[in-house]
Amino acid sequence: MSSNNSNYRQQSLAGQPQGKSSQTRANPVNVNGSKPVDYVHFDRSSSGFSEGAISKAKTAQLKLEHYYKVVVDAAIERNTRRVELERRLQKDTMISEERKNRQLQQLGKKESTFLRLKRTKLGLDDFRTVKVIGKGAFGEVRLVQKVDTGKIYAMKLLKKDEMLKKDQLAHVRAERDVLAESNSPWVVQLFYSFQDAAHLYLIMEFLPGGDLMTMLIKYDTFSEDVSRFYIAECVMAIEAVHNLGFIHRDKDGHIKLSDFGLSTGFHKQHDSSYYQRLLESSSNAGGSSQSSRNSVMVNSINLTMTNKDQIATWKANRRKLAYSTVGTPDYIAPEIFMQKGYGKECDWWSLGAIMFECLVGYPPFCSENTHETYQKIMQWQRYLAFPDDVHLSREAEDLIQRLITSEDKRLNVEQIRRHHFFYGVDWDTIRQVEAPFVPHLRSITDTSYFPTDELDQVPDDSGTNENMANKDLAFLGYTFKRFSIS
Secondary structure, eight states: OHHHHHHHHHHHHHHSOOSHHHHHHHOSSOTTSOOOTTOOOOOOOOTTSOHHHHHHHHHHHHHHHHHHHHHHHHHHHHHHHHHHHHHHHHHOTTSOHHHHHHHHHHHHHHHHHHHHHHHSOOOGGGEEEEEEEEEETTEEEEEEEETTTOOEEEEEEEEHHHHHHTTOHHHHHHHHHHHHHOOOTTBOOEEEEEEOSSEEEEEEOOOTTOBHHHHHHHHSSOOHHHHHHHHHHHHHHHHHHSOOOOEEEOTTSOEEEOOOTTOOOSSGGGSHHHHHHHHHHHOOTTOOOSOTTGGGOOOOOOOOOSSHHHHHHHHHHHHHHHHSSSOOSTTOOHHHHHTSOOOTHHHHHHHHHHHHHHHHSSOTTOOSSHHHHHHHHHTHHHHOOOOTTOOOOHHHHHHHHHHSSOGGGSOOHHHHHHSGGGTTOOTTTGGGSOOSSOOOOSSTTOOTTSOGGGSOOOOOOOOOOTTHHHHGGGGTTOOEEOOOOO
8 A cells, every 4th residue: 555655646746746846847937937046047148258169169069960960860771771671571472581581681781881881981092093084173083993892983083272262162062962862873873972181082983985075076076866865865864963064974885974063952051152151150261252153154265166177176175174163154054144043944955055066066155265155145046056067957956946045945854855856765765775886995994985195194282271171161071981782
């Protein structure tokens, strides 16, 4: 009886506060509204703290938030993979229980291996450079071999100080996120990303077939049949990510998007103003005053277009322009220049410009200089014309005109697929069709489809920028390792 009374008293205390002290513990304000004697007020104002202390506190806050976000996201991903496998095994009635258990155990071992990999810190010393295969204003691309496994990758190096100076933080984060989140066969696969004091590194699959620009330079123009194949695959690739970058062919000659350096997304970390605020909050030194849309500003590279000899000059200079700070403006839709906001329709304009170049030999608005190109794009109704000496089918001209047009009249992806130019294209199996040009490779490190003779070999690093230590917060969360189920 005594025991039952004791239990009853404990339940009563837990369910309903008894007495003044219990009320104080449950609510720091008394019934009459006054504060209890032992109430402690903590002033959350940051006034009185030094700028250095506030900066360190903000840095600590962001790092802690990122750490726990990574931990929670990783746990969710592990659980999702486990649940998906269990559901798949449950549906398959032909597999024995013993085999199901083995598959679950194998997944557990792979998860453990992946956890160990995530704890391993990757660095430049883990990769041996075979050759430089590409260059740009913000860094370069190398063919590398992982020291411990011997596997071949493409390593993209990006200079942190150049990213900061040119206000490209949002773009480079969007590029990393597109590659990390995508499992599409139309997008190059990212395996790892990491950083050191001076550079960001993306470790991607090596696409030995080279890029579309190199192939266009070699062949000058494509037939309509060849153009139909590559433009159709571009449609599939753009549809997969809605961000157009440089276009690469993999080992079988099919399209893959690989460079998203000027892409954008809808996450706050894909907005340039986010990084401006972040850097201002952590340090006031060396802030950039350039517009968040300076990606469409162009360096002056003189090009000539008055006759066929001068067209050849433009073609010779086209790669130099691609290596410049922002690349070529020839494929940029007019709404991007207007800085009034734009959507995925801008990619279909770019596709139209690429299709024009494939069939004609040069983009529709190339001019003596980049400023004139910009002016022609803004007045596209006046300047879009097909040369008299190039004979295109009515369907090809019509598709180009329906892509290089105003936003509201531009075809969407479903209308593009149904266009007569693509008559006979099986969109579901196009990746299984043999490509018009299949690269013939002599080895796993064959770079003959890249213009490596035009590139300098690996330069000496210029050293770490003195201010980079204060700016590293902007690159928080760049590290990535891909889980492989195979």
